[in-house]
C-alpha cells in the first residue's frame with residue numbers, strides 16, 4: 001500500500017534548438033501526469049515585451065533596467081501550455097522571426113536570467129506531482145538537484161530539417177545557419193550558457209522517432225522513481 005503521496009519528480013531536459021525538447025517534454029509530462037514548463041517561451045515572452053515597448057535589444061543596460069517590468073505567467077498543463085505577458089496571450093507572437101532573432105541577446109543579460117530563473121524555481125517548487133522543465137540551463141543552473149537530467153542532441157541537418165518543416169518550407173540552408181548562430185550565442189554567453197550537466201544522460205535523437213525518444217525518457221523517469 002502507498003504510504004502517503006509520492007514525492008514530486010523533477011525532470012530537466014536541455015539541449016540545442018530543434019533537438020525535440022518541447023515535443024518530448026510535453027509528451028513525457030502528459031504520460032506521467034506531471035506539469036510542463038517551456039522556459040524558452042519565457043525568454044521569448046520577455047523579448048517580445050522589450051521589442052513591443054521600444055527597448056533597444058542591442059543595449060544590455062537598457063534591457064537590464066527594464067527586466068523587472070513585464071509580468072510573465074506560464075500555464076503548465078502539458079495538454080494546453082499557455083504564456084501571457086501583462087495578461088496578454090503571446091503564444092503566437094513569441095514565435096515570430098523578429099523575436100527569434102533577438103531572443104539570444106535578451107536572454108544573455110544577467111538581470112533577465114535572474115528574474116526568469118526565480119520564476120522557474122517557484123513554478124517547479126509548486127508542482128504537486130512533479131514537473132518536466134525544458135530549456136538550456138535547467139540541469140546546470142535552474143534545478144541542479146533535479147531527479148533526472150536529460151541532454152538532447154541531433155545533427156544540425158536533422159534539426160534544420162525539423163525546423164524548416166515547421167516553418168512551412170523555409171529554406172533549409174538559411175534555417176540551418178540561423179540555428180547554428182543562435183546555438184553558438186546561447187553556448188558562449190557568460191551567464192548560464194547552454195551546457196550539458198555532468199550528471200545528465202545524453203540522448204542523440206538524430207536517428208530516433210519522437211515516440212522512441214519519449215519512451216526512452218519515460219523509462220528513465222520510471223527507473224529513477226523505482227530507485228534504480
Ligand SMILES: Nc1ncnc2c1ncn2[C@@H]1O[C@H](COP(=O)(O)OP(=O)(O)O)[C@@H](O)[C@H]1O
Nearest residue numbers: 017018019020021022023162166205208209210
Ligand atoms: N525525434 C524526432 N524526429 C523527428 N522529428 C522530431 C523529433 N523530435 C521532434 N521533432 C520535430 O521537430 C520539431 C522541433 O521539435 P521541438 O520539440 O520544438 O524542439 P526544441 O524544443 O528542442 O526546439 C517539431 O516539429 C517536432 O515535431
Ligand SMILES: Nc1ccn([C@H]2C[C@H](O)[C@@H](COP(=O)(O)OP(=O)(O)O)O2)c(=O)n1
Nearest residue numbers: 017018039040041043103107135136137186
Ligand atoms: N533555459 C533557457 C531557455 C531558452 N533560452 C533562450 C535561448 C534560446 O535561443 C531562446 C529560445 O528558446 P526556445 O526553447 O524557444 O528555442 P527553440 O526555437 O525552441 O529552439 O531562449 C535560454 O537562454 N535559457
